[in-house]
Amino acid sequence: MAFVMPLIHSVWNALLNNFVVEKAAFTGAEIGMLQSLREVPGFLAFTAVFILLVVKEQTLALVSLAIMAIGVAMTGWFPFEIGLYATTVLMSIGFHYFETVNQSLTLQWLPKDQSAHFMGKQISVKSFASLTAYASIWVLMEWFGYSYNVMYMLAGGAGLIIVMLLWVMFPQFQQHSTQHKHMVLRKRYWLYYALTFFSGARRQIFMVFAAFMMVEKFGYSVGDISLLFTINYVFNLLFAPSIGKWIHKVGDRKALCxxxxxxxxxxxxxxxxxxxxxxxxxxxIDHLLFAISIAVKTYFQKIAKHEDIASTAGVSFTINHIAAVVIPAVLGVVWLTSPGFVFFVGAGFALCSLVLAMNIPAEPSEGNEVVKNPLGWANLQAKPQMGE
Known part of the structure; x- marks a missing residue:
């Protein structure tokens, strides 16, 4: 599953900016609106816990991947504003429900001392899938002249076939504990929620406007964008497992800072x-730094009750997308007059995340979720008065 998701999504993502500019004449305002709509299913990810009342997590993961594949396959048939909004939302429903369940299952199935390294290996597998996608785009579009529509159909169709094979080939794996089937929002998880919120806000600026800048300001072609993404994922393929080991060695706080x-x-x-x-x-560099964000997940795994994981995964995805629903549309309008200001907002979000990360204990655990003195300052006490 870690392979097939980026195989499908990378084709959609790599082609998107060129496709909407060339075929639908999108400006920053339209791409901002499209990306905001794309994040609405992520904002509603908390509803996954209600679906789990009747469907097992593993089943929901595979169904979500299938929906995502169908949405990507349909994208090329609707090269106009409303059509692109509709296919994007369909793709996004599958993507966000899968990511919610994927995070939950990963944290449930893995021992705490192995999770960072394993998530690093997952990133490496995802990178290999993305490299396959980008190489295919470069060869098929640059050399053989395949159209956007054909590429979207190939990606979605291949993904759907792989999902069917996963359904047939693998059994239903057993859960270690019964997960809560209701909303879980705990005060002691506040730091995890805050880190998740700013991560979502910051990542939207990277995903939406950094790539869009490459096309609009610097004139990157589909081949150029694919080559840039290829470099990103080669780095992840080579270094992500080592980054996972490094996070386990230095701790979540130092890694995130x-x-x-x-x-x-x-x-x-x-x-x-x-x-x-x-x-x-x-x-x-931005993309490589993003691999370190798995430290937020390992921090949560260390402080969470095991039965809270599934519900909190849905809640955290919703928190992650609160800002994501608004930011692309609002900053898309700002982009029309001041692209630089958009990135200063991103720097501000990163600075807020840095301050929050200083609150993570050196060894987080249940009951030790937040450090008492995050900056290491000495506790200043009033000098005793005469006679005290």
Whole structure:
């Protein structure tokens, strides 16, 4: 499942900006609206817990992948504004329900001391799938002249076939504990919720406007975008497992502080960059830093009750998408007059994340979710008065 999801989604994502500009004459306002609509199913991800009343998590994961594949296959048939909005929402329903269940199952099935390394290996597998997708785009469109429609149909069709094979070949795996089938929102998880919120807000600016800048400002072709994405995923393929081991070694707090410091610098760089090569370099660094974000998930795994994981996965996806539903549409309008300001907003979100990450304990666990003195300052007490 970790392979097939990016295989489908990477084709949709790599072609999107060129497709909407060339075939539907999108500006920043329309692409912002499309991306906001894409995030609505993510905002509603908490409803997955109600679906799990009647469907097992593994079954929901496979059904969601199938819906996503169908949405991608249909995209090329609707090269106009309303049609693209509709196929994007269909694709997004499958994508977000799968990601919710995928996170839940990963955290449930893995021992805590193995999860960071395993998630790193998952990123490596996803990177290999994305590389396959981007290489296919480059060969089939640049060399053989295949159309957007054919590429979308090939990606969606291949994904649907693989999902059917997964359904037939694998048994229903047993759960270690019975998961809550109702909404779980706990006060002691507040730091995880806050990190998730700012992660969603910041990631939208990267996904929507960083890639759009490459096409609109620097004139990147489909081949150029595919090559840039290929470089990103080669780095992930090579280094993601090592990043997982590094996170386990240094701890969630240090890893996330390193990531967010780097992102403040990267987003500030986006605001001023005038070189297409430098913009591409910033994009690659941004993508590599994103691999460290698995530390947010491992932090939650350490502080959570096991039976809370499925419900909290849905809640966290909703929190992740609160800002994501609004930000692309609002900043899409801002983009028309000040693209640089959009990236300064991203730098601000990264700075907020850095401050929050300082609250993570060195060894988080149930009952030790938040550090008492995040900046390591000495507790200052009033000097005793005369006679005390």
């Amino acid at each position: 390193f990531e967010y410091t780097g992102l403040v610098l990267v987003f500030s760089g986006y605001a001023f960059v005038d070189s297409s090569l430098m913009a591409g370099a910033l994009y690659v």
